Amino acid sequence: MxxxxxxxxxxxxxxxxxxxxxxxxxxxxxxxxxxxxxxxxxxxxxxxxxxxxxxxxxxxxxxxxxxxxxxxxxxxxxxxxxxxxxxxxxxxxxxxxxxxxxxxxxxxxxxxxxxxxxxxVCKESIDQCRRKLKDKLKRKFVRVFEGIVKAGHPKTLLNQIYTELYITEGGATEVNQEHEVRQIETASRKPHRPPTTITCKDIFKTPPDTDEPIRTVLTKGVAGIGKTVSTQKFSLDWAEDKANQDIHFIFPFTFRELNVLKQKFSLVELVHHFFTETKEAGIWIFEDFQVVFILDGLDECRPPLDFNNTQILTDITESTSVDVLLMNLIRGNLLPSARLWITTRPAAANQIPAECVDMVTEVRGFTDPQKEEYFSKRFTDEEQTNTIISHIKTSRSVHIMCHIPVFCWITATVLEDVLKTTEGGELPKTLTEMYIHFLVVQAKLKNVKYDGRSGTESPWSPETKKMIESLGKLAFEQLKKGNLIFYESDLTECGIDISSASVYSGVFTQVFIEERGLYQDQRFCFIHLSVQEFLAALHVHQTFINTGVNLLSEEQTTSQSSGSAQTQFYQTAVDQALQSPNGHLDLFLRFLLGLSLPTNHRLLQDLMKQTGSSSETNQETAEYIKEKINNKLSVEKSINLFHCLNELEDRSLVDQIQQYLRGGGVDTVDPSPAQWSALVFMLLSSDKDLDEFDLNKYDDSEEALLALLPVVKASNKAVLTVYDLSHEGFEGLSSVLRSQSSSLRHLALSTNDLEDSGLKILSDGLRSPDCELETLRSDKVRI
Structure with missing residues (x-):
């Protein structure tokens, strides 16, 4: 067409x-x-x-x-x-x-x-247009692809698998450049006292503390967390007459669709272009209707949105470029009576000026009960469901990642296959094991469906290996550039022609996606950012094992067999991840180190040479990581390195701390900075709420307080008895009070040194606009 x-x-x-x-x-x-x-x-x-x-x-x-x-x-x-x-x-x-x-x-x-x-336009025509539009949205959203995205493959009923997401009100449009796994881990530690939650059908509901109607809602959330599905559910509920029937028209757009529009449009023409029902009904005026525009995926918008230097447009019939059109719609210059729902990943949220947003919400994915609800809906066999739910609780890293609905789907896909094929064998516990199994499952499906091979043969045929190698190279090269959506030029740079990419997406439908817009333009992406990071790590590791080339280092070696070369390879990866201020290589590093284990090599047998790292190399890598942890890193970097140690199956630091706690507490020994970090990791990674943290259970020294400040920050209430608290200790507490991300609401502080200088430092923290402390109790002062 x-x-x-x-x-x-x-x-x-x-x-x-x-x-x-x-x-x-x-x-x-x-x-x-x-x-x-x-x-x-x-x-x-x-x-x-x-x-x-x-x-x-x-x-x-x-x-x-x-x-x-x-x-x-x-x-x-x-x-x-x-x-x-x-x-x-x-x-x-x-x-x-x-x-x-x-x-x-x-x-x-x-x-x-x-x-x-x-x-x-008469009422009959409007009603007929609404019916047609609702029928269109029902056809589009009643079933969704759960991982599989090609025509001819089964879809899942949205209402059958939809689990209400944890959407919280509040927040700001500030940039959050942290790796999204860090953000998920932070969200998973919160809430003993969760913020106000909203269901997607009430996204435009006027808050009880104001009479001002909500025009524009900005919803943030990491990749795969469920932003798009929330907008689809909102549209489907309206189309099925279940909610928001005061709305006349809902017009859902995605930035992926809008990216490819090169010609000029007026706002009316844009609506007519995507929703021909309105044109057929002769509707050119929308001011008298309650209209909702959904703009999904702001982070995927290719033209830069320069709100400060764009023409002002007030006429909905005047044509201009799509980016100018969108900016004027968001600013309210065009159709100010319309409502807007914009979704984005956190790093792109600041593209929208704060004054253009009436409410900021955040999709935090599944709470623990919602994870169980998802798996209960996903599997009809109750015993299988209970086995899977029990298993994901055994691995904290897997359990945390299950906050992301897409990862729940990946986990369900893997565990369903493993339970069928291993007959009670060991289930994957680490992220690397989970993603290796996921890749193996997809390779088996490809072999059976497209190559006519049995599911018992090696999944790595020469053709499959070539595809994995090409996809791995694409994943790594585009990860370095920060690209998550790939167009033909991006593929060409990686040596993949457009026809090959279409073939890859055709046979690896649950890994690599091809999408076509109104003009049959082609764009590609991986099913989730974590899949891209895993394939990128696989490509880097495979290249080093097969050729000795270290893609992470400018100084190349061709001797991959020596232990020193392997050790240097992994140490380079650790160093580069630590140098990233925002943790953009955190998950990549976990996968890369996990791939070094011989057990994981065996799962990838025939895909790359079986010259897995020696136990000595793995031990040297683990010791190198412990040295880095001992250097008093930021809590986020430290926690990721502990996850890396878990991928290497080294839990010695955590075991030492647990032994200390069982033997009388850490105050009976002199913990190293790395051991203090291990305690922080244990407490923050615990599945128990940090409702109250009592420092005396561990140690009443200032050293303990400073080491455990991340735990204080993540707790609802902290009971701190610390004598001889110095300027550094007061400043540490003040920094917690000033932190935007602090959960601390109640502080009980006992010290013999709360003099004027200490009180002044605490007061500085209390005066901070970001301080949300409600009670401060002390021997000498009570607020």
Whole structure:
């Protein structure tokens, strides 16, 4: 199907003659419309007859400058009756708005009052348009792809698998550049006292503490957390008459679709282009309707949105580039009566000026009970469901990642296959094991479905290996650039032609996705960022094992067999991950180190050489990581390195701390910084709520307080008895009070040194606008 041409020339040509097509929007299709239009034309003719000849010429002059323009040749000798006929043929239901605009320019607002009130579309046509639009949205959203995205594959009923997400109100549009796994881990530690939650159907509901209606909602959330599914559920509930029936029209857009639009549109033309039902109904005026625009995936918007240097547009019939159109819609210059729901990953949230957003919400994914609800819906066998739920609780890293609905799907896919094929064998516990199994499952599916091979053969045929190698290279090269959506030019840079990419997406439908827009443009992405990071790590590791080339280092070696070369390879990866201020290589590093284990190599047998790292190399890598932890890293970097140690199956630091706790507490020994970090990791990774943290259970020294400040920050209440607290200790506590991400609401502090200097430092923290402490109790002061 060829794209519709919205050029001015085409519109002028179409509008210059009376249309003969009964589907054309100017064709009257009901008695109601005929009656309305007849009354309007009569009123318009009377207005033109009230004008003197000079003013009538001005009207024709203004019409020549309207969009679409009525050609001069059609107006030059036209009398008042001909002019009315031309206007109606050209603008149809928009004639009223054009007339009002021209009369205002002529400063004849007295004549505006003589026009009929209301819009020139009858209720029957509006109702019919709504029914058609609802039917369209039902067809589009009633079933969703759960991982599989190609035609011909089964979809899942959205209402069957939908689990209400944890959407919280509040927050700001500030940039959050941290790796999204860090953000998930932070969210998983919160809430003993969760913030206000919202269901997606109430996203525009006016908060109880204000009378101001909500126009624009900005919803943040990491990749795969469920932002898109939430908007789909919102649209489906409306289409099925289950919610928000005060809304006349919902128009869902994705930035992926909008990215490929090169020609200019007016807002009306853009709506007509994607939702032809409105054009067929002759609806050109939307001010009198309650309209919701959904703009999904702001982080995928390719044109930069420069809100400070863009033209102001107030006419919904004026054509411009799509980015300018969107910015004026978001600013409220266009259709201020409309509501907007914009979704984005956190790193792109600041593209929208704060003054344009009425409410910020955040999708935090599944709570622990919701994870169990998801798996219960996913599997009908209760015993299998309980086995899977029990298993994911045994691995904290897997359990944390299950906050992300897409990862729940990956986990379910893997564990379902493993339970069938291993007959009670060991289930994958680490992230690396989970993703290796996921890749193996997909390779088996590809072999059985497309190659006619049995599921018991090695999954790594030469063709499959080539595909994995190409996808791994693409994943790594684009990960370095920060690209998550790939167009033809991105593929070409990695040596993949567009036809090969289509084949890859055709046979690895649950790994690599091809999408086509209205113009059949092709764009690709991996099913989730973590899949891209895993394949990137696999590519880097495979390249080193097979060729000795270290893609992470400028100094290359061709001797991959020596232990020193292998050790240097992994140490380089650790160093690069630590140098990233935002943790963008955190998950990549976990996968890379996990791939070094011989047990994981065996799972990838025949895909790469079986020269897995020696136990000595793995031990040296683990010791190198412990040295880094001992250097008092930030809590986020330290926690990721503990996850890395788990991937290497080294739990010695955590075991030591647990032994200390069982033997009388850490105050009986002199813990190293690494051991303190291990305690922090244990407490923050615990599945128990940090409702109250009592420092005395561990140690009452200032060293303990400073080491465990991340735990204080993550707790709802902290009981701290610390004597001889120095300036550094008070400053540490003050920093917790000043932190935007602090959960601390109640602080009980006992110290013999709360002098004026200490009180001043604490007061500085209490005065911070980000401080949300509610009670402070002390031996000497009570607030």
């Amino acid at each position: 060829e794209p519709t041409d919205f050029s001015t020339e085409t519109v002028e040509q179409q509008s210059s003659e009376v249309p003969s097509d009964p589907q054309h929007p100017t064709q009257l299709d009901s008695t109601c419309e005929e009656t309305q239009m007849a009354a309007f034309k009569e009123s318009l003719l009377k207005i033109l007859e009230d004008l003197n000849d000079s003013d009538f010429k001005k009207v024709k002059l203004f019409l020549e400058n309207e969009k679409p323009r009525i050609p001069v040749s059609k107006l030059e000798d036209a009398d008042r009756i001909d002019t009315v006929r031309r206007m109606v043929q050209t603008y149809y239901t928009n004639t009223q708005k054009v007339t009002v605009r021209i009369l205002k320019k002529m400063e004849r607002t007295d004549l505006v009052k003589k026009l009929p009130e209301g819009i020139l």
